[in-house]
Amino acid sequence: xxKVVANAKEAIKGIESGMTLMLGGFGLCGIPExxxxxxxxxxxxxxxCISNNAGVDxxxxxxxxxxxxxxKMISSYVGENKEFERxxxxxxxxxxxxxxxxxxxxxRATGAGIPAFFTPAGYxxxxxxxxxxxxxxxxxxxxxxxxxxxxxxxxxxxxxxxxNLIFNGTARNFNPLMATAGKITIAEVExxxxxxxxxxxxxxxxxxxVQRIFEGKNYEKRIEQRTVRPRE
Numbered sequence: 628x629x630k631v632v633a634n635a636k637e638a639i640k641g642i643e644s645g646m647t648l649m650l651g652g653f654g655l656c657g658i659p660e661x662x663x664x665x666x667x668x669x670x671x672x673x674x675x676c677i678s679n680n681a682g683v684d685x686x687x688x689x690x691x692x693x694x695x696x697x698x699k700m701i702s703s704y705v706g707e708n709k710e711f712e713r714x715x716x717x718x719x720x721x722x723x724x725x726x727x728x729x730x731x732x733x734x735r736a737t738g739a740g741i742p743a744f745f746t747p748a749g750y751x752x753x754x755x756x757x758x759x760x761x762x763x764x765x766x767x768x769x770x771x772x773x774x775x776x777x778x779x780x781x782x783x784x785x786x787x788x789x790x791n792l793i794f795n796g797t798a799r800n801f802n803p804l805m806a807t808a809g810k811i812t813i814a815e816v817e818x819x820x821x822x823x824x825x826x827x828x829x830x831x832x833x834x835x836x837v838q839r840i841f842e843g844k845n846y847e848k849r850i851e852q853r854t855v856r857p858r859e
Contacts, residue, residue, distance in 0.1 A: 630790045630834070631819070632841045635665035638813045642666070642778055647675040649734065649774065649805040650688065651781040654680060654707070654851050657798030658687050659782040661815050661843040667694055675699040677774055679730065679801055681711045686849055695719070701774075703727040707851050726754065729771055731804055737773040738807025738836070745770055779809025782843070783832070786816035787823070790837030791830045799831065806832045815843040 632638050639662055642648070652658030667690045674697050681700050682689035691697050692710050699721040705711050714720035726748040736744055745768035749755050759770040781802040784795035792814055794802055806812050819842035
């Protein structure tokens with residue numbers, strides 16, 4: 628199977644309105660910038676997006692929100708996006724907030740073929756409303772289910788033509804978990820190398836999980852809020 632595609636436009640082929648997408652990243656770190664940008668050029672809408680957060684107003688998933696392409700966000704943190712806040716409070720956007728560890732475990736369970744699991748996170752709060760709860764050894768737990776994502780879109784530092792991926796530092800975040808969990812996984816990488824060039828001991832995501840890969844361009848790698856120490 629030839630997994631290499633020319634660019635983001637080719638990579639997102641098959642994504643349609645109403646689908647569920649997983650998008651890697653934490654804040655703006657390690658997000659699939661090229662694919663998000665390409666999606667904003669389409670008429671695709673009514674998307675359900677699973678991501679740790681919703682970007683900022685003018686970057687990341689905030690660009691899709693600004694074009695009203697997202698109908699539902701499944702996230703754990705959304706505090707950096709005023710347009711997100713406006714859409715949520717006005718009822719334009721459906722939001723499911725999940726504890727961050729639960730979000731990670733639901734991604735992992737999806738990739739591992741685990742249909743559901745119990746976690747203590749969220750018991751006794753709105754997170755547990757409508758969900759099965761059970762006591763184990765005197766402690767209450769909430770039943771959480773795996774996701775059902777049509778596509779997972781991730782961003783890696785290096786990848787090879789067989790889809791093996793290496794992530795760099797904190798840009799690793801949710802990317803490896805989500806890469807295992809989509810029916811189709813798209814990987815954009817900063818550097819694409821021939822198969823065999825990556826050290827097998829350094830690979831974070833084996834190529835078996837990746838169906839499409841391309842070398843991205845012009846990564847901005849923004850920081851949401853830069854804080855510096857005053858000069859002494």
